[in-house]
Amino acid sequence: MTLGRSRQRFPYWFLVPALVVYGVVVIYPTIAGGVYAFTDWTGSRDGANVTGLANFGAILEDPDAMAALRNTVVLAVAVTIVQTVLGLGLAITLHTRLATRNVLRTLFFLPAVLPPVIIGFLWQYLLTPSGPVNEVLGNLGLGGLAQNWLGDSSVALWSVVGVIVWQNVGLTMIIYLAGLEGIPVELNEAAAIDGAGWWRRLRGVTLPLLMPATTIVVSLTLISSLKVFDQVFVMTGGGPGYATETLSLTMYKEAFVSGQFGYSAAVALVLTMLVAAFALVQLGATRRFEVRT
Amino acid sequence: MSPSTKRTLAVALATVLTAAGCGFVNSDDEDAGASGKVSAFVSTEQQLGLSSLHPKFEQSAGVTFDLTAAPTADLNEQLRVQLTSGTAADIFRVSPGLSSPVAVGVLGGQGELADLSTADWTKSMSADMRGLASVDDKVYGFPVGQNAIVMAYNKKVFAEAGVEPPRTWSELLTACDRLRAAGVVPISAGFTGGVYLQFWVYALAASLVYGPEADLNDRMLAGEVDFADHAAWTTTFEKFLALREYMTPQANGVSSDQSTADVAQGRAAMQLMVSSGLPALFDGSEGGAADFGVFALPATDDATETRLPVAPDFLAVNKNTNNLDQVNEFLDFLAEPANVKSYVETLGMLPALDVVDDAKLDSLEPVLSYVKDKRTTPFANYLWPNGDTQQRLLQSGQQLLADEIGIPDLLGQLDAEFDKGTP
Numbered sequence: 001m002t003l004g005r006s007r008q009r010f011p012y013w014f015l016v017p018a019l020v021v022y023g024v025v026v027i028y029p030t031i032a033g034g035v036y037a038f039t040d041w042t043g044s045r046d047g048a049n050v051t052g053l054a055n056f057g058a059i060l061e062d063p064d065a066m067a068a069l070r071n072t073v074v075l076a077v078a079v080t081i082v083q084t085v086l087g088l089g090l091a092i093t094l095h096t097r098l099a100t101r102n103v104l105r106t107l108f109f110l111p112a113v114l115p116p117v118i119i120g121f122l123w124q125y126l127l128t129p130s131g132p133v134n135e136v137l138g139n140l141g142l143g144g145l146a147q148n149w150l151g152d153s154s155v156a157l158w159s160v161v162g163v164i165v166w167q168n169v170g171l172t173m174i175i176y177l178a179g180l181e182g183i184p185v186e187l188n189e190a191a192a193i194d195g196a197g198w199w200r201r202l203r204g205v206t207l208p209l210l211m212p213a214t215t216i217v218v219s220l221t222l223i224s225s226l227k228v229f230d231q232v233f234v235m236t237g238g239g240p241g242y243a244t245e246t247l248s249l250t251m252y253k254e255a256f257v258s259g260q261f262g263y264s265a266a267v268a269l270v271l272t273m274l275v276a277a278f279a280l281v282q283l284g285a286t287r288r289f290e291v292r293t
Numbered sequence: 294m295s296p297s298t299k300r301t302l303a304v305a306l307a308t309v310l311t312a313a314g315c316g317f318v319n320s321d322d323e324d325a326g327a328s329g330k331v332s333a334f335v336s337t338e339q340q341l342g343l344s345s346l347h348p349k350f351e352q353s354a355g356v357t358f359d360l361t362a363a364p365t366a367d368l369n370e371q372l373r374v375q376l377t378s379g380t381a382a383d384i385f386r387v388s389p390g391l392s393s394p395v396a397v398g399v400l401g402g403q404g405e406l407a408d409l410s411t412a413d414w415t416k417s418m419s420a421d422m423r424g425l426a427s428v429d430d431k432v433y434g435f436p437v438g439q440n441a442i443v444m445a446y447n448k449k450v451f452a453e454a455g456v457e458p459p460r461t462w463s464e465l466l467t468a469c470d471r472l473r474a475a476g477v478v479p480i481s482a483g484f485t486g487g488v489y490l491q492f493w494v495y496a497l498a499a500s501l502v503y504g505p506e507a508d509l510n511d512r513m514l515a516g517e518v519d520f521a522d523h524a525a526w527t528t529t530f531e532k533f534l535a536l537r538e539y540m541t542p543q544a545n546g547v548s549s550d551q552s553t554a555d556v557a558q559g560r561a562a563m564q565l566m567v568s569s570g571l572p573a574l575f576d577g578s579e580g581g582a583a584d585f586g587v588f589a590l591p592a593t594d595d596a597t598e599t600r601l602p603v604a605p606d607f608l609a610v611n612k613n614t615n616n617l618d619q620v621n622e623f624l625d626f627l628a629e630p631a632n633v634k635s636y637v638e639t640l641g642m643l644p645a646l647d648v649v650d651d652a653k654l655d656s657l658e659p660v661l662s663y664v665k666d667k668r669t670t671p672f673a674n675y676l677w678p679n680g681d682t683q684q685r686l687l688q689s690g691q692q693l694l695a696d697e698i699g700i701p702d703l704l705g706q707l708d709a710e711f712d713k714g715t716p
Contacts, residue, residue, distance in 0.1 A: 042716055043373045043394060044403050124485070128551055129543040150485065151546020153697060237486035240545040241692035256370040258681055259394025259716065 036265040043261045055266035065267065068238075068245040072226060072271075075161055075246065076278070079225040083165045084217055087172025092206070094173070095180045105177070109170035116167065120234025123163045124150065127235075150236050153243035160244050163231055168224075172217050179213030180206070211290040218282055226275045247271045330357040331616050331623065332382035334372065336365045338569060339386055339437060339606065342636040350626050356619045369395050376405050376611075383614040384623070387434060387607050389425040390675035391715050392683060397607055399715070401428035407610040407617060409433060414628035417646040421671050422605055434607035435624045436645030438637045442496045442602040442672070443587040443660055445574055446563035447556050450477055451586075454562070458588040458659070460596040462532070469539040472562045480536060481561035482544035483552030484694065487687030490544075492565050493536075494686060495673045497529045499600040500592035503670040510676040513711065520704040520711065530693065530700045532592060537694065545691050553577065556585075565590060567604075571641060571656055582656050589660050601663035604672040605645045682710040 037055060041048030059065045090108055094101045111119065126133050127149035134146035149159040183206060191201045229248040232238065238245035238253075247267055255264035335343065340362035347358045361382065363371065368386055372395045375381040387406075391398040400406050409415065410432045418426065418436065426434035446458065451468075454475035459465040469479035484490040502525045503509060512518050520526045541547055541561065553570065555561040557577025566574070568587075575582045589601045608627075610620050626632060630648045637644050637652050643664055644652055654661065663669055674683040689706050692698045698706075 043377055045377055045405075046403065124548055125551070127546070128548065129546050148543035148546040151543045151695075153692070153695060156546075235485075239485065239487060239688055239691050240695055241688055241697060245688075253684065256373075257393070257684060258679075259373060259399075 033265050034269060036262050037269045038266075039262045041262040041265075042259050043255075048262060051262070055263050056270070058263060059266060059270060064242055064245065065247075065250055067242045068247050068250040069270070069274075071157060071242075071244060072246045072248075072274070075157060075164075075228065076222055076225040078158070078161045079164050079168075079228075080218055080221045082161065083169050083172050083221050084214065086165065086169045087217065088176050088210070088214075090169065090173040091176030091180060092202070095177060105173070108173055111167040112171040114167070116230035117234055119163065119167050120231040123159075123166075123231075124235045127159055151240055153240050156236055156240060156243045160232055160235060163235065164225060164228060167231075168221070172221065175213050175217050175220075176210065179210045183209045208289070211286060215283065215286040215290065218286055219279060222278055222282055223275055226278060227271065247274070329355070329616070329619065330359055331384065331619050332359040332361070333608075334361050334363070334368065334375070334382040334385040335608070336368055336386045336606075337362045338365075338640055339608070342437060342640045342642075345639065346627065346632055346635060347623075350623055353626075354619065354622055356616075356623075369393055376400070379613070381405075381611050381613075383611050383616050383620050384608055385611065387609040388675075389434070389605055389607060389671070391678050391680070392675050393680045396680070397426055397434040397609055398428055400609065401431070401433035402715070405612055406433040407612045407614065407620075409435060409610065409621070409624070412621065412624060412628075414625065414646055414648075417628070417648050419647065419667070421669070422645060425605060425671055425675055426607060434605070434609050435627070436605035436607055437627065438633075438640060438642030439603045439605045439645045440568045441604075441643055441657070441660060441663075441669075442492050442499075442565065442590070443568055443571075443657070444496075444563050444565050444590050445556065445571060445585055445587050447559055447561075447578075448584055448586050450475075450559050450562045456562075458586060459591055460588075460599070461591045461594045463594050465591055466535075469536070473539060477559070478541050478555065478561035479539040479563065480541070481552040481555045481564040482540035483547040483549040484544045484691060485546065485548045487691050489549045489552070489564075489566070490690045490694065491674065491683065491686050492567065493533050494529060494690065495602045496565060496590040497532050497592045498526070498673050499602040499670045500590075500598055501525050501529050501532070503673065503676075504598060504600040504668075507670075514678060516712075520707045521701060526704055527700055529592075530703065534693070534700075545695055568641065568643070568657060575656075585656070587657060587659055589663055599663075599668070601660055601669045602672050603643060603664070603669045604675055606642070677711060678715045679710065679713060681713065682707055685710045 036048065038050055038052060039048035040051045040054070094105055094108075098104070125131060129146075129148050129151065133149065137143060137146045147155050150156050187205050187209075188201055191205050196204060227248050228246060229252065232244050232246055232249055233252070236244040238249045247270065251264050251267045251271065254260045254267060333343075333347075340360060343360065347360060350356065351358050359382075365386070369388065372381065372385055372387075387400060388396040390396055393399070397406065408431045410430075412432070412435075414435070415423070415432045418432075422436055422439075423432065426432050426436065450472070451457070454472045454477070456468045456471050459468045472479040482489065502523070505525070506512075509518070509523070513520075541552060541555070544552075552561070552564055553566070553574050554577050556564045557574055564574070571582075571585070571587070574585060578584045589599050591599045593599070608624070610617070610624075614620055627636070628646055628648065633644050633646055634649045634652045636642070637649070638654065641654060641656055643654070643657060643661070650665070674680075674686070677683065685706050689698060689703050693700065693703050
């Protein structure tokens with residue numbers, strides 16, 4: 001006996017409430033945000049005038065927005081490269097029979113579970129010119145390396161990069177550790193029997209087989225660092241001057257400080273496009289090198 | 294029941310439940326206007342000031358008060374959205390002038406606020422205050438109190454260096470030299486984010502720019518003069534930079550909390566701050582308020598030219614409130630001399646309505662004469678036509694301090710923002 005077509009479809013009607021909620025909470029705001037990007041809406045009840053591409057033209061002519069775009073790209077690329085390399089290094093180092101490996105894994109992963117805002121306040125204090133970091137450097141006889149970490153525009157962006165990497169490198173390490181667990185021991189043993197040294201085995205066996213993990217790591221890191229907000233907002237507020245201003249921060253300031261919701265939506269759209277473009281290029285590039293056992 | 298009927302009922306039921314869950318269906322509780330419940334959305338400081346007053350009003354007027362508070366920055370972010378979505382409270386905190394998207398001048402101009410011009414308490418407002426609370430001569434803001442920009446100093450550090458509170462620019466420089474010779478940082482500066490940097494500009498401009506020319510802002514708005522071609526603005530920033538050598542080194546990388554702690558613990562001698570920040574300074578020292586004094590920042594060598602920058606803190610009324618009578622009654626209640634006194638004494642603020650002259654404000658005693666003698670000016674940013682001019686000052690001011698741009702560059706940038714006018 002078969003159920004009638006209408007009875008087969010009946011359970012799907014119970015999806016309607018969830019779809020309605022999803023539509024109201026996600027789909028509608030997303031589309032509305034995209035539409036507002038083409039208006040001069042200031043948040044008032046009077047509505048908005050359609051201004052076409054004027055907001056995007058204004059972004060291109062706004063030196064602050066272009067500085068934010070440049071900072072965003074530099075920060076994202078730097079965080080992705082440094083975090084991936086360091087995370088891989090930590091994972092390889094701790095994928096050994098080291099007695100303290102579990103303790104070390106926990107310690108390195110710990111910052112990743114803390115809220116970024118807390119991390120921001122913590123490092124804002126640590127990086128004060130008279131703060132603990134410069135004090136430790138001075139006590140080690142490295143006072144010449146002491147910096148105005150968050151107050152010097154030539155250093156501040158790199159300080160933010162360092163803090164973000166410090167917080168998230170543990171997560172990268174965990175992903176790589178999972179990848180390393182998936183590499184059959186026999187492959188490395190066979191390569192060793194064939195005379196391959198550690199470096200040769202790393203290049204010829206481990207890294208190629210870790211490419212799927214690398215794809216995940218680079219994707220997650222790139223996307224999260226392109227839209228970074230919390231740490232920058234707390235530690236520098238985009239300063240000194242515009243040295244650490246990112247697109248997310250510009251988006252926030254334009255909407256909630258200046259009341260330019262239309263312009264802010266345009267910045268958000270640019271950021272979305274940027275994230276999508278970077279993600280697509282990166283996925284295409286890394287997947288090409290993926291090999292499977 | 295047929296399958297199609299069941300299906301229709303299931304969808305209808307699910308949709309109704311979803312809509313109710315999302316808040317699309319009003320409940321009786323939300324019909325606050327008809328039940329005499331007045332809602333208020335205020336800053337955390339205002340909440341403290343109102344904490345002893347609104348229960349009294351509830352008792353006397355038989356009205357239930359629903360008070361919600363948030364830090365000012367958070368409140369500013371939320372209020373615009375609440376107004377647009379029709380969920381704003383009956384009464385809420387607004388910024389003075391045109392300084393933000395939720396300033397009284399902006400919201401009043403957009404028709405979001407109730408006209409309070411006929412209230413008796415408006416007669417007790419100074420002309421400056423009225424200007425910051427009005428749009429087209431209609432008053433939209435009720436001033437609960439006002440803050441001042443003061444130089445707070447550590448009495449013990451001053452005494453050990455043999456320094457008295459300076460009354461002139463030269464005395465300020467001499468005091469800084471003596472304090473530096475005594476081994477302390479003369480001026481504590483934490484300019485991360487630029488917020489505390491702007492106070493220097495407002496304090497110096499009060500005596501150098503707006504004191505000598507009370508109508509300057511009107512002339513700037515009329516396009517007769519601008520930042521770049523007015524010598525007093527250049528002097529303001531020159532004097533700010535002249536004090537840089539006495540300030541905390543690398544101040545752009547120091548937080549305001551850290552700089553306040555430095556004064557509280559005697560590592561630095563003084564800090565320029567808004568008077569609402571004094572309690573945090575007092576909390577950082579075992580001796581509390583007794584360890585600190587305040588003075589108005591001198592900018593010239595004639596002490597009578599010193600002006601105190603002051604800024605009112607406003608409440609405004611939602612034009613769409615269902616409780617206009619009760620809200621107006623509440624504002625009349627707050628404007629009573631005893632309640633003005635209670636509010637400002639609780640928060641250590643200056644009275645904003647000219648109905649009290651015996652408020653006990655120990656920590657601000659040294660600057661009260663400026664208010665009595667009407668030697669005050671509004672914070673400069675509250676006179677400017679938009680919030681972007683202030684925002685530019687916050688960020689480019691840091692660049693000026695770091696010698697990345699010069700004074701003419703900064704003044705040109707301020708002009709560019711100022712000339713955009715009110716959005």
